[in-house]
Amino acid sequence: MIRKDAIKVCANLIGNQPIISANGFISRDLFDVSDKDSNFYMIGSMGLASSIGLGIALKKPKKKIFVFDGDGNILMNLGSFVTIGSKLPKNLVHIIFDNESHESTGRQPTSSGKIDISKIAKVVGYSVYKTKSIKNLNHTIKKIQKKSGPILVLIKVSNSKKKSPRIDINPIKIKTRFMEIIN
């Protein structure tokens, strides 16, 4: 499953609910397939998508907050799993698009090919779902909408052949339009 196709399936099923998407190609793919005011695209500050998502989830307990993360991103801030595990926000859905590499910087390998990130999430208290196919992903995203979190969806993906364009929205605009949606 190509990451961009996986992102498209998730974005369509999530609709207008808030998404915090990690820097690099994850945000670029999301921007390309489904740009919405409810998407908070990160540009830079690698690793922090799940932390920002946690902050929002704690303050907006009635909204489901989705985080689109990468394997390189979460490995850079593994402590975030622990902090999320200590708070156990019911409304947080943490989706990791795992291509076992740092694609943006030239496809260097991450350790997620050797270590199952979802096991770490399970230990700290997430409900964990793993998927490899589009059909199963569709089913999983529909199913978790009714479940209580924190939820981790680990999606094994392959790199895209074509690069998605850069996000051409000013970061301050990304923030203000997102804030109008959630507040």
Add this chain to the structure above:
Amino acid sequence: MNKNTQFQMVDFFVKNGIKDFVGVPDSTLKHFISYLIKKNKIIISTREDEAIGIAAGISISGVSSLVFMQNAGFANSLSTITSLIDLYQIPILFLIGWRGYLKNDAPEHEKIGKIQPKLIKNLELSSRIINDKNWKGGCRWALKKISKNKSCALIIRREFVD
């Protein structure tokens, strides 16, 4: 800064709308932190950049928070300040303990303690040093900055050695 002042600062911030306190503990701020633990208003993160990420999420949700850390952790936070807080203009109130202020502090704090004022200046982060006498004015100044969507830092010198 003495225990009583640190307790008063917590009460002052809470009274003036700071809802959450996120950060990594520091001995300079230990009374501030222990009081927050007692009041159950604290999120202790694993790293300082993570704390800033959480506080950024809280700020985006329309709620004011404070991020506390020692200056070693401030050094950990530089990229987050430039590529998240500055880039998106997310207002964050930092409270930073100044290790290495005293010449005879532990050796690992010497360099960062020395360059800290320049570092803060180069980041273009407005800051004030607060103590037992001027803390209230400093806190009011910081709250005003945050209300105008500007990030700022309050610095507390570590004036003891243990």
